[in-house]
Amino acid sequence: MRRRTLILLVVLALIATLLSRFARAEQTPWMHIPENSFDQGWGLLDLNRLWDTGHWQEQRSLTGSWDGAREQLYKDGIAFLGSYESAFDENPVGGQVHKARYADTSGIAVFLDLERLLNSKDTFLLASAAQRSGHSLSADIPNFFTVQQLFGGETIRLNHLAVEKGFLQDRLDIVVGRLNALDDFASSSYFCYSQNVGICGNPFSLQTNSSLSNYPLASWGIRGRYDVTSDFYSMTGV
Numbered sequence: 001m002r003r004r005t006l007i008l009l010v011v012l013a014l015i016a017t018l019l020s021r022f023a024r025a026e027q028t029p030w031m032h033i034p035e036n037s038f039d040q041g042w043g044l045l046d047l048n049r050l051w052d053t054g055h056w057q058e059q060r061s062l063t064g065s066w067d068g069a070r071e072q073l074y075k076d077g078i079a080f081l082g083s084y085e086s087a088f089d090e091n092p093v094g095g096q097v098h099k100a101r102y103a104d105t106s107g108i109a110v111f112l113d114l115e116r117l118l119n120s121k122d123t124f125l126l127a128s129a130a131q132r133s134g135h136s137l138s139a140d141i142p143n144f145f146t147v148q149q150l151f152g153g154e155t156i157r158l159n160h161l162a163v164e165k166g167f168l169q170d171r172l173d174i175v176v177g178r179l180n181a182l183d184d185f186a187s188s189s190y191f192c193y194s195q196n197v198g199i200c201g202n203p204f205s206l207q208t209n210s211s212l213s214n215y216p217l218a219s220w221g222i223r224g225r226y227d228v229t230s231d232f233y234s235m236t237g238v
Contacts, residue, residue, distance in 0.1 A: 028175050028225075030183055031124045031164040033079040033111040038065035077116030083107045087148040087195065089137045097141055103134030103151040105216070109160070122166030128159045130216035145198035152197065157216045176222040181212045181237060184223055 043064030162177030
């Protein structure tokens with residue numbers, strides 16, 4: 001019996017070794033500097049072209065390359081990202097309450113590629129904050145799942161403060177810091193075809209029933225992912 005167990009363990013170890021040669025770690029996408037190309041000058045902040053609507057339509061970034069400084073920072077491994085989203089919703093007919101409500105989210109993030117900056121291989125840092133304001137239409141209707149996905153946590157919050165590090169030739173990926181668990185464990189590009197917070201941007205039942213952290217209500221934690229092959233991985237977090 002012991003001999004069979006030993007043989008089985010050896011076989012499994014050999015298989016794992018062979019599979020690991022084909023592993024291709026998928027590093028954490030939201031930790032990395034987003035691909036971008038910058039317009040020259042100051043984008044829409046260029047006062048000399050303030051009324052040039054054709055210039056506006058050609059812009060790929062709101063503030064351009066900061067006269068070249070932003071593009072150089074980007075090449076050096078430093079990137080700044082800002083965002084603004086809003087949702088205006090109305091219940092014109094049906095039910096007992098007919099109202100319109102507005103909610104918005106503003107965010108800012110700093111991405112650092114520490115391999116370029118400090119020669120620390122496969123290491124990245126992300127710091128971000130979010131600010132939410134507005135009113136919920138669902139508070140007036142009412143219903144349990146708010147119709148405006150942007151509503152919830154109306155204040156300024158630290159969202160990310162996280163470091164990612166790759167090990168074992170990038171087969172093992174560790175992220176530690178302030179994280180949104182559902183960004184890794186329950187995300188899909190299809191979820192936000194619906195605006196309702198019941199599914200956009202993650203299934204709300206997971207956050208409610210299991211107390212998992214979700215944007216912008218992040219929590220401190222650690223998450224590890226090991227890629228056995230390019231199609232098979234194991235991931236866990238605390």
